Amino acid sequence: MALPEVKQSATEARLSALTLPESGCLKAARQAALSRVQTMGLPSRRDEYWKYTKPDTLVQAEAPKAAVFHADEAPMFNAFERLNIVFVDGVFDAEASDDLELEGLTIDRIEDICCKDIHWAKDLYGVLEARGQTPVERPLAALNTAFASDGVAIRVTGKVSKPLNFTYVHSDENSDAILHHVIRVETGAEVTILENGPAASRFNKCMEIDIADGGKMHLVRAQGRDHERRAATHLFARLGTESVFKSFTLTVNGVLTRNEAVIELTGDDAVAHIAGACVGDGDFHHDDTVFITHDAVNCESRQVFKKVLRNGATGVFQGKILVKEGAQKTDGYQISQSLLLDDDSQFLAKPELEIYADDVACSHGSTSGAIDEEGLFYLRSRGVPHAEATDLMTLAFLAEAVDEIEDAEIAADIVSRLEGWLARRR
Amino acid sequence: MLEIKNLQVKLEDEDKQILKGLDLKVEAGKVHAIMGPNGSGKSTLSYVLSGRDGYEVTEGSATLNGEDILELEPEERAAAGMFLAFQYPVEIPGVGNMTFLRTAVNAQRKARGEEELSASDFLKEVRAKAKTLKIDAEMLKRPVNVGFSGGEKKRNEILQMAMLEPKLCILDETDSGLDVDAMKLVAEGVNALRDEGRGFLVITHYQRLLDHIKPDVVHILANGRIVKTGGPELALEVENNGYAGILAEEA
Numbered sequence: 001m002a003l004p005e006v007k008q009s010a011t012e013a014r015l016s017a018l019t020l021p022e023s024g025c026l027k028a029a030r031q032a033a034l035s036r037v038q039t040m041g042l043p044s045r046r047d048e049y050w051k052y053t054k055p056d057t058l059v060q061a062e063a064p065k066a067a068v069f070h071a072d073e074a075p076m077f078n079a080f081e082r083l084n085i086v087f088v089d090g091v092f093d094a095e096a097s098d099d100l101e102l103e104g105l106t107i108d109r110i111e112d113i114c115c116k117d118i119h120w121a122k123d124l125y126g127v128l129e130a131r132g133q134t135p136v137e138r139p140l141a142a143l144n145t146a147f148a149s150d151g152v153a154i155r156v157t158g159k160v161s162k163p164l165n166f167t168y169v170h171s172d173e174n175s176d177a178i179l180h181h182v183i184r185v186e187t188g189a190e191v192t193i194l195e196n197g198p199a200a201s202r203f204n205k206c207m208e209i210d211i212a213d214g215g216k217m218h219l220v221r222a223q224g225r226d227h228e229r230r231a232a233t234h235l236f237a238r239l240g241t242e243s244v245f246k247s248f249t250l251t252v253n254g255v256l257t258r259n260e261a262v263i264e265l266t267g268d269d270a271v272a273h274i275a276g277a278c279v280g281d282g283d284f285h286h287d288d289t290v291f292i293t294h295d296a297v298n299c300e301s302r303q304v305f306k307k308v309l310r311n312g313a314t315g316v317f318q319g320k321i322l323v324k325e326g327a328q329k330t331d332g333y334q335i336s337q338s339l340l341l342d343d344d345s346q347f348l349a350k351p352e353l354e355i356y357a358d359d360v361a362c363s364h365g366s367t368s369g370a371i372d373e374e375g376l377f378y379l380r381s382r383g384v385p386h387a388e389a390t391d392l393m394t395l396a397f398l399a400e401a402v403d404e405i406e407d408a409e410i411a412a413d414i415v416s417r418l419e420g421w422l423a424r425r426r
Numbered sequence: 427m428l429e430i431k432n433l434q435v436k437l438e439d440e441d442k443q444i445l446k447g448l449d450l451k452v453e454a455g456k457v458h459a460i461m462g463p464n465g466s467g468k469s470t471l472s473y474v475l476s477g478r479d480g481y482e483v484t485e486g487s488a489t490l491n492g493e494d495i496l497e498l499e500p501e502e503r504a505a506a507g508m509f510l511a512f513q514y515p516v517e518i519p520g521v522g523n524m525t526f527l528r529t530a531v532n533a534q535r536k537a538r539g540e541e542e543l544s545a546s547d548f549l550k551e552v553r554a555k556a557k558t559l560k561i562d563a564e565m566l567k568r569p570v571n572v573g574f575s576g577g578e579k580k581r582n583e584i585l586q587m588a589m590l591e592p593k594l595c596i597l598d599e600t601d602s603g604l605d606v607d608a609m610k611l612v613a614e615g616v617n618a619l620r621d622e623g624r625g626f627l628v629i630t631h632y633q634r635l636l637d638h639i640k641p642d643v644v645h646i647l648a649n650g651r652i653v654k655t656g657g658p659e660l661a662l663e664v665e666n667n668g669y670a671g672i673l674a675e676e677a
Contacts, residue, residue, distance in 0.1 A: 378518065379529075380500035381476050381500045381504055381509075381510055382534075384501060388533065392526075392529065393518070393521075399519065
C-alpha cells in the first residue's frame with residue numbers, strides 16, 4: 001500500500017540525509033531494516049501511536065540545535081566500582097572509556113561484529129527490533145537498525161562483579177546520534193547496566209536484549225539534563241524461562257523524550273519490571289510507550305511510571321499488556337501516575353489490556369493529581385517549611401518507581417539527582 | 427503561655443460559625459482538658475491553632491507567649507513551640523519515618539537559629555525515646571504512619587512530640603481508637619513530657635483518658651464557647667451525668 005504523500009516525502013527527506021554504513025555481514029540486516037522504514041514510513045502526527053507526541057522533530061532531516069548544558073553537579077554513578085564506556089555525541093571514546101575487559105562478559109563495538117565474526121551478535125542485530133514491529137509499527141527503531149553508526153555488542157556469560165556504566169556526553173549543539181546496542185545474557189548470567197547523560201542534540205537509541213533461561217539483567221538509565229535535547233529510545237527485550245529483566249529510567253529535562261519498551265516474555269516464570277520517573281518543568285514532553293507480551297506460563301510483568309510536571313510540561317503514557325492464548329497464570333500490573341504541580345501541565349494516559357487466556361491476574365491504574373494537602377499540612381505542622389515539605393511529598397510520590405531499583409547505592413544516586421532538581425526550583 | 431481571647435471562627439467554604447467567642451488561658455506547667463459533645467468545636471479549635479487551611483478567624487486573638495500565632499504559617503507555629511497530636515495521623519507513603527523526624531527536628535532548630543543535630547546524636551536520641559514508647563526499629567524505618575495500627579500511629583505522634591520538645595502540646599482526641607493498654611502507653615509518654623515549662627491542652631470526649639493524664643483544669647466546650655470550667659471533678663461529672671445536665675444548668 002502506498003504511503004500518504006506527506007509521510008512519503010517526510011520519510012524520503014530523512015533517508016536522503018543518511019547513508020547506510022559499510023558493514024559487511026550486517027549489510028543484509030541493515031538493508032532489511034531500511035526497507036521496513038520505506039514500507040512503514042516514518043511516524044507522523046496522524047499516526048494513532050503518535051497521537052499524544054509530535055514526532056516531527058524526531059523525523060526531520062536535520063537535528064534541531066540543542067545547547068550543551070554545562071553540568072554543575074557531579075557525574076552520576078561515580079561512587080562505586082564500575083566499568084566506564086563513554087560515547088561523545090554518539091561516537092565511542094576509547095580514551096575516556098576503561099579497557100573493555102571484565103570477567104564474565106565480552107564487549108565489542110558493532111563495527112567489529114563482522115571482522116571478529118561474532119555470530120551471536122550478527123544473529124541478534126535487528127532481529128528483536130523486527131519482531132517488535134508487530135502488532136504496532138516502530139519506524140524510528142527500524143531507522144536505527146539501518147543507520148546506527150556506533151554501539152556495542154555485549155555477551156554476558158557469568159555473574160559480572162560490577163556494573164557497566166555508559167556515559168553519553170553531549171558536546172556538539174548540532175549532533176544527531178544513532179546508537180544501537182545488542183546484549184545477550186546467557187543462561188544463569190547476571191549483569192547490571194547503567195546509562196547516563198544527554199547523549200546528543202537528537203538521540204536515536206536502540207537496545208536489543210536477549211536473556212536466556214535464568215539470566216538476569218538490571219538496567220538503570222538517567223537521561224540527562226540538557227533542556228533542548230531530544231531523544232527517541234527503544235528497548236527490545238526477549239526473556240527466556242525464569243529470567244529477569246528490570247529496568248528503571250529517570251528523565252530530567254529534555255524538550256522531547258519518547259522511551260519505548262517492547263518486552264516479550266517467551267519462557268515460563270520470567271519476570272519483567274519496567275519503571276520510570278520523570279520530572280519536567282516548562283518546555284518538556286515525555287512519553288513512555290510500553291508493550292509487554294506474555295507468551296508463556298506464570299510470568300510476571302510490572303510497569304510503574306511516575307511523572308512530576310510543572311509549568312506546562314506534558315507527560316504521556318501508553319502502556320499495553322498483551323496476554324496471548326495459553327499464557328496462563330500471568331500476573332500483570334501496570335500503574336501510571338502524574339503529579340501536576342500546577343494547572344498548566346497535563347498528563348495523557350492510555351492504559352490497555354488485551355487478554356486471550358482465562359486464568360490471569362492483570363490490573364492497571366492511572367491517576368493525575370496535585371500534592372496531597374493533608375500530607376503537606378502534616379509535615380508543615382511539624383515545622384517543615386512549605387517548600388521543603390512540597391519536595392518531600394514529591395519524592396514520596398516518585399518513591400514507588402524509584403523502589404524498583406534493587407541496588408541501594410544506585411537508587412541513592414537517582415534520589416540525589418531528583419533532590420538536586422527540586423532544590424534548584426525552590 | 428497560650429492565651430485565647432474571644433476567638434470566633436467560621437468555615438471558609440460555607441457560612442457556618444464554629445467558634446463563637448472562645449476564651450481560654452493555658453499556663454506553663456499545667457494540663458488543661460477540653461471536653462464537649464460532638465460538633466461543639468473541639469477539633470476546629472485544634473486546627474485553627476495549628477494553622478490548617480479552611481478556617482477563617484473573624485474575631486479575637488490567640489497568642490503563644492505573647493506572640494500572635496494566628497498570623498503565622500503552620501511551620502512557624504511549630505517553630506514557636508506549638509505541637510498538635512492529630513486525631514487521625516496522616517499516612518505519607520514514600521517518606522521514611524526517620525527522615526521525616528530528622529527533617530522536622532532540624533527545620534525547627536534552623537528556624538530558631540540553633541545548630542542542627544548531627545546524624546549520630548539524632549539517632550541516639552530517637553532510639554532512646556522510641557524505646558520508652560515501645561516503637562521498634564522497624565517502625566522507624568517504615569514510611570510515615572503507613573501500615574501502622576491505630577495505637578502505633580498515636581505512639582508515633584507522641585514520639586514526634588518527644589523529639590520536637592514543644593512548649594504547648596495539643597492532643598486532639600488522642601484516645602480515639604485506642605485500647606486500654608495502648609492508652610496507658612500513650613499517657614505515660616505524655617506524662618513523661620510534663621514539665622513546668624510546658625503546657626498541655628488535652629481534647630477528649632471521654633473522662634477515661636483523664637484517669638491517665640491528670641488534668642489541672644477541665645473546660646466544657648459547647649456550641650463554640652467554653653461554658654464551664656472546673657477542676658478534675660468536672661470530668662467525673664460529665665462521665666456520670668453526660669453533657670446534657672451541665673448544658674441545661676448553664677443555659
